[in-house]
Amino acid sequence: MGNPQNSKEKKMKTYQTKYKDRHDKSKVCSEWYLTFNDRTGKRRRLKAYTNKNESSKLGLEIQTVMNNNGRLGTDADKKWFTDLMPRIQNKLIEWNIVDRRSTTDHLxxxxxxxxxxxxxxxxxxxxxxxxxxxxxxxxxxxxxxxxxxxxxxxxxxxxxxxxxxxxxxxxxxxxxxxxxxxxxxxxxxxxxxxRGLPDSLIRIKLIKQTEKRKKRRPLNADEKSRLLSATRNGKHRGRMSAEARYMVYHIALECGLRYSEIKVLRVLSFNFNVSPCTVRVEAENAKGKETDDLILNDKTAAEIKVFLSGKEPTDLAFDLPFGSHAVNMIRRDLEIAGVDYTDAAGRDIDFHSLRHTFITDLFLAGVPATVVQKLARHKDLATTMLYSHVTQIDKWAAIKKLRDLTVSCPDGTLQKTTMDNRGLRNSDNVPNMALSA
The missing domain is CATH 1.10.150 (DNA polymerase; domain 1)
Structure with a gap:
């Protein structure tokens, strides 16, 4: 319903109107009228029937439909609507008193x-x-x-x-x-x-995911180097040359592009006339449904420009394979590079692992999490964090970079911190205060 109205306004009224004929005599119309508030609270006036009881009954039936949010939920409701005069049907639909979708027997x-x-x-x-x-x-x-x-x-x-x-x-x-x-x-x-059908009342909740059937891991610096080197010096396989596969892996590792996004890139997606050079992912091809211009490393951009030089602007940049051939492509190149597809922990390196590597490398480089989120083109930071594979060794290396806060006494012993000296007094006989972060 619309804005609250007083009870007098909301009441359904059934009445006849009066008019004067050409002899200036007062007459009463043969038809009865209904006035009522529609579902938005707007006052409506509907010409009903010549019989008062039938008109009043129509008013009650209209009120019942409005109470049901305009839905004709049963066969009896649909038959009632079908039997109405066309002019009444049209008005009820025009005023959105009856949901148009309910008038078709979708059940x-x-x-x-x-x-x-x-x-x-x-x-x-x-x-x-x-x-x-x-x-x-x-x-x-x-x-x-x-x-x-x-x-x-x-x-x-x-x-x-x-x-x-x-x-x-x-x-x-x-x-x-x-x-x-x-x-x-x-x-x-x-x-x-x-379709105007009743609520199916499916209230089953999604499972809070605590397991990962597909476990991925990022490549470390040595593995990245070996993969790129072995691929570039490898053989033409299937529809793709060694150079094409090298370019695809390179751009995935440096930009975090998904396989499906790289697959639809065209020559005109790359802009080599700006600094820095960019590659555009169109909204219809992006998972987040937003157009993005991703920055390319200068050296990478130069290599891609040479690689694409013999193609037309509308040509696909990379002729990537479909389905299982895509899985076999990187798996074979990893094998030649001497990199295990699956490690001892059961984690795989598939094509999407290159995106995991991109995001993990950003975190290890000290890039703020919010910036990593933007570069990963994620809607929320929680998703970005799922791609971060920071190990205990990485954490220990970060902790070691913190400034050494240990203070030595003149006699060479370690000085207790302020928190350890609570209750003691300093040289001015003033109690030491514990500081809080």
Missing amino acids: ATPLLDHLKVFLETRKARACKEHYITRTESSILRVMNGCGFKMFSDIDGTAVETFLARGRSEDGYGQGTYNVHLRAFKTFTKWLFDE
Whole structure:
């Protein structure tokens, strides 16, 4: 409802109007009228029927629909609306008293048909193809696993039970559980918001993720050098030359670009006419849906410029492989470089590890966390911190850089700190005070 009104204003009124005929005689209209406040609080006047009782009944039915936020939730509600006079139907929709989405019998539409429309809306929002494919797969997994064919079949307990069974010892992990649940909840919310269907009442919460099935690690300085050197001096493999793979690894390590972002870069994405040179990631290709110009190291920019010199502006900068070929690409180059793909702790070095390396290197270089977040193009700092792989050795090296605060006495013994001297008095017989940070 809209702004609070006094009870007299809000009351539904049924009345007849009077008029004067051409002989100046007072007459009463044959139709009855309704006046009421709509869902926004605005006063409306609707011509009803010639029968007072039918008009009053219409007023009560309109009030019931408004109390239900304009939704025609049952078959009886839809039949009531269908039986109304067209002029009354049009007014109720025009004034948003009846939700237009409720006038179509979406309850009788199979979920698969709803899913097709839902996926089309994702495409219209320029969602990435792999996201749409993964979302469709997750929703179908839940629908098929629970046997949902119509909206009336949807049951929150069935969803929770089905997904929980999938998390057996040899099943999927917490992250995949959340992916499936989030996708299905998004779908049911869309059915409620856009199709006017009742709330599915799925109140299952996402799991707070405490496990990582995929464990990555960054490359250290020696491993980076060996990978780049071995790749550049390597052989042409698949669709990519050794030089192309070297450039791809180099730009990922220095800019933190994701594989999917590098894959769609074109020659015109690079700007060598500014200082410093930049590479642009367009909003539709970026995970954060924002356009960014990333700074290139001068030497790296010079190498890329030479590499791209024979291509047209609209050509893809790097002809990267798809799917498993992408995994095999870096895995093979690591093997030639003598770098283990998986370490003793079970952590892998895949392509995304290059982004982990970029962020970790920034932290180790002493770059403030908020600046690292900007360079990583993360929405929040917590996400950035997940990419930081600072070891105990790194922490110890940082602690050793702190100034030595130990104070020696004239006799060579160590002087106790102020906090250790609480209760003692100094030479002026004034108690020493403990300082607080």
